[in-house]
Amino acid sequence: MSQSPNKSIAKARLIQARREASRRAAAALRATAPPSPLEWAYEHRRIDGKPFTLDRHLPLTQIYEDDHPFIVVMKPAQVGVSELAVTRAIHALDIGPRWWETGKLGLNVAYLFPTITALSDFSKERISGIMEESDYLSSLFSDGWDQVAFKQVGHSYLYLRGAWTNSRNTGLKTFPADVLILDEFDEMDTASVAMAEKRLRASAVRRKLYISTPTLPGTGIHEQYLMSDQHEWETPCFACHAWNTLDYFRDVRANGRDWIDWQRWDRQVLRAARWTVHCASCKAEINRCAPGRWVARNPTILDIRGYHVPSLCFPMVQLAELGVNATSPNPSRIEEFYRSDLGVPYEKGGARLTDAQLQANIDTPPVGVIWTGTTMGVDVGSRFHYRVSSQGSDGQRWVRAAGSVMSWDELDTLMRQYHVRMCVVDALPELHGCQQWASRHPGKVYRSFYPAAAAMAGQLFRPDSENMIVQVNRTMAMDKVYADTASNDVPWVRDVLADPEIMSHMQAPVRLTVTSTNGDMVAVWNHTGPDHLYHASVYDTIAYEIWRPKTRDKVPVVPGRGARGW
DSSP: OOOOHHHHHHHHHHHHHHHHHHHHHHHHHHHHSOOOHHHHHHHHOEETTEEOOOTTOGGGHHHHHOOOSEEEEEOOSSSSHHHHHHHHHHHHHHHHHHHTTOSOSOOEEEEEESSHHHHHHIIIIIHHHHHTTOHHHHHHTOBSOSOSSEEEETTEEEEEEEOSOOTTOOGGGSOOOSEEEEESGGGSOHHHHHHHHGGGTTOSSOEEEEEEOOOSTTSHHHHHHHTSOOEEEEEEOTTTOOEEOOOHHHHEEETTBOHHHHTTSOHHHHHHSOEEEEOTTTOOEEOTTSOOEEEESSTTOOSOEEEEOOSTTOTTSOHHHHHHHHTOSOHHHHHHIIIIIIOOOOOOSSBOOOHHHHHTTEEOOOTTOOOEEEEEEEEESSSEEEEEEEEOTTSOEEEEEEEEESSHHHHHHHHHHTTOSEEEEEOSSOHHHHHHHHHTSTTTEEEEEOOOHHHHTTOSEEEETTTTEEEEOHHHHHHHHHHHHHTTOSOEETTGGGOHHHHHHHHOEEEEEEEOTTSOEEEEEEESSOOHHHHHHHHHHHHHHHHHHHHGGGSOOOTTSSTTOO
16 A cells, blocks of 8 residues: 555655764764874875875875775885884874774884884974974874884884894884784885784774885785785776776877887887877777776685775876886886886896897898997806997997807907907806906906895996905896897897807896895895807906996997897
């Protein structure tokens, strides 16, 4: 039996009145409730002297507001996530007891760093910067702020600690924690992280926030993300109304061309190109920085909230710069492109030179070419493997010869035959024999050593012209040979690469990322077979680098070659 119109109207009015009463009650509750981390940031924080805003960081809005007990954030570099972690830490110190209704007067917040330098910089610079943002924030740190590893905020305490391997690093054993924040999780010692997590055992709050740029697939922050509900950011297409999880290689275009085309362009062309992002469904151009939404790909997981922060959705990320990084022949830059630019884990899977890359370097020099500036590199073993390169009269650098000889005397012959101006020779294992041979060619032969990478401080090589010794950064130098070959910057005379031994030696080194003894992720080149000719190429490259500064003004530049080299 249907209701009369009057009864239906009365019922609708009653429902509306209840809704309005609920709305007023909720508004009153919000007026008395402590502010969320985002509301607190809007009220108190100033970034670079300007009022706090997320207008250029829209994907971070939900993460600021999320009160899940365990949040992991896999991120690219420099998109504001570290600032988010700082805000949540200070918010917890300031009003955490009211936010989580613990009944306590204060909370203990532990903020961990992978290195002592990062800890010190944060303590001295970031906290100082926060104090200068407003009078309110300055007043928070009025007590006990001068200590590097400990700050007092009212009844709350901030413990700044390091998660690195050190028998004297006992700072993780001496305090209880309610909130644990790990900044650059992938660079931390796993044993120290486990020790830090135990600091939460007695807390009723137990909030954890782990943030990091990823390193290797299936490890560190990527492993944590895979165990989470896996939130991904979706961007709308206003043409077909589809939602897109942006993919760099699928959706980014240069001058309207897809990755398969523009990946081969020179970097000058890439920098000047018009860059756009397109819908995966209808291919229409979309606004990559438009308001979007977070979607959980694994919503049945409830104990870990995971976010993969996208790089393409931030206006400060320059697509042209990403394009240059994505096409670099330098393995280190490719690694950084994936991890720091895109925020995705990357394992080169044993990056090595391929048959195709080597074959692409085979060429024929111009007829009647005149060779100058000849250099040679020699790797010493049971045989003496060498590589000879020269400057052509057209200004192009060419590999003219490579192979092996059996004695120092035969190396003398090569020096005379090719009129070598500069040679770098492996000083070990025949230290005395190498020194004697070098003395037969005064001013032309540097003896080379591979010192520990830390001793080189990021330098490719360090020559000592008085003693004719050069120290070479092994990883950087091998990277350079790889880059020169992969980008076809130094072609090889056709007959040279026909030798199967040369092809084999050039493909033997494999570039891997490993964990060092102090817990850092470092790049190393390992060999899967004899690689003497690769190292001869390294020494020849260094010989050219030593010779070149003396003749830099005299060497002509070849248009069109080497635009993507180092």
